[in-house]
Amino acid sequence: MNVVFYLLAAITIGGGLAAVLLKHLVHCALATTVAFAGLALLFLQLDAQFAGFAQILVYIGAVAILIVFAILLTRGSELPKDGVFSRSWFVGLVIAAGVFAVLAWAVLQSVRAVPQQTAAPAVTVRDIGNALVGRYVLPLEIVGLLLTAATIGAVIVAMHEKERPR
């Protein structure tokens, strides 16, 4: 495993850690963006061009901006008085550590069982396009419907209610 992988992994994990540990919400949001960028670079390292660029476009260009807008609209700049970690933080940490231990054990146990391909599957954008309207046309339409429903739902949920006549 080469240096680039370690560097990108360090950036991603560092961004993730900063995102959950920092006090100020906007710093957390920016650290999340760093984690997203690290992940996009990892996708590119794995020869998944389309997924990597889609990750940047969607996550950094839309989700990160959504998070930042939500922080600003809910006055997240004010720090809560009782601290940023909830009272049961230790239990949460133990659970997360347990989940990681189980996953890591599963990965390391089965590492010899999975046959390794060294050549990347040759997937061009044209193949993805053909697949999207060929084999995967039903998921495509459903995702379109889902995105429409999510857009309308988010607008309705976050809209100001009309003043009810008293």
Added chain:
Amino acid sequence: MSMGVTTPLAGYLLVAALLFAIGLAGALVRRNAILVLIGIELMLNSANLNLIAFWRFGPHPEALTGMMFAIFSIAVAAAEAAVGLGLVIAIHRQSNTTELDKINRMKG
């Protein structure tokens, strides 16, 4: 390229598992609702990394499945983030707080 017992695939899977655990910790430990959403996004991202790592290193009866799955997952995660953040904004408007410890009553 193998170092002892870890292969490249195992390296990527371990990074994904660590990111998942960090996201889970964030969602469980922090008070603010928006940070819970950030934790959820990190978990979804680590699942995407898993998918792409298996697409790259695993056996390929179907050359496209992993990539398509990851692309759809990105789209669904974006939709879910939008709705989740809309909910957080609506709750803030209702009770003027985003701390989860304080939004623990059904009366609103």
Added chain:
Amino acid sequence: MATSPLFTDLDQIFIILRNWLVGFLPAALRPATGIVLEVIAIVCVFPGLFALTTVFERKGLGRIQNRLGPNRVGPYGLFQPIADGIKAIIKEDIVPFSANAVVHFLAPLSLVVAVFMEFAVLPMGRNMVLVDLDAGLLFFFSMSVSTELSVFMAGWSSRNKYSLLGAMRAVAQMISYEVVLLLSSVSVVMIAGSLSLPKIVDAQNSYTGIFPHWYIFTPWGLAGFVMYAIAATAETNRSPFDLPEGESELVAGYHTEYSGFKFALFFLGEYLAMFSISGLGTTLFLGGWSAPFSFLTFVPSWIWFFSKVMMSIFVFIWMRGTLPRLRQDQLMNFAWKFCLPYTLLNLIVTALWHFMGEGWMRWVVCTAILVAVYVFMGRVEMRSEHFGPRRYRYAE
């Protein structure tokens, strides 16, 4: 097109230069050094063009406003950028005390880095693209959205309500017009059949008689180009969409608290974004590096590319000097209620164009649909009902 060897060599002169320079090195180092040389060329040429454009803009705006522009430094004021550069470098770098130092520092850097990355996929001449990515257009747009986050970082970290307001307005404007930009490019991708920019240029590089097959000369291409141009003006926060940085509104918007070199970096970032988005517009709609008439193909391809980009910049400057600024709600209304539906319709018309086959029918039908919808939507639907005799309100 048979051209003499001299003109073919002129066309490829930068490639020949690079190969000659790289030939001095052992074979193992050649690809990497070639790429480094190309990157150095991009990093030198585009900021140089930026310096030239600042002079042209000030002189051009001056002439539109019936005055001379700067004319003291050098002949006709052409050395003004040198003076501006020296001023920017030696000015004191003031960071507000309560500002978030790290984010304040990183914002202009991330903007300039993201904008420079956009140049990596533009084909600036025949065989002259830095990286021929399979999903080149997607890469360009990914870098373009990364700039939105740096705008927000700049505005928020300054701890200044004008900066924050300017940043929020800029981000809202950029994400709205990003959708229009992407959709108007999708119609080009549909017809060209590829996301790779050199292939899109190759699809336009043929001639019937003397006229080129540029996409702007088709009905859907013209409509798409107009939408693209509007969205590009809004993406780069240029007038008439420059409310986020309008001096009379918001001091300087999200770069209020930046002085000296960091402000110069923001300025550089904005102009480079203008160059790259004009470059993409020329690649998608104006045929990239292909010549306008078939008898002009002897002129080197990079000259055509850069002339088209500079013409687009000239149109940007012209719009800035002529059109009044749009208000925030007018701008957002325009994006979501006119530009987006029209661009979606353009997609349908593009598909109709493709499936109707060759002939004069498709020209008539597509033009009729686009013009009728424009007249209906633009002139009938978007008209505000509040026009009437002016009512005056006096303070009581």
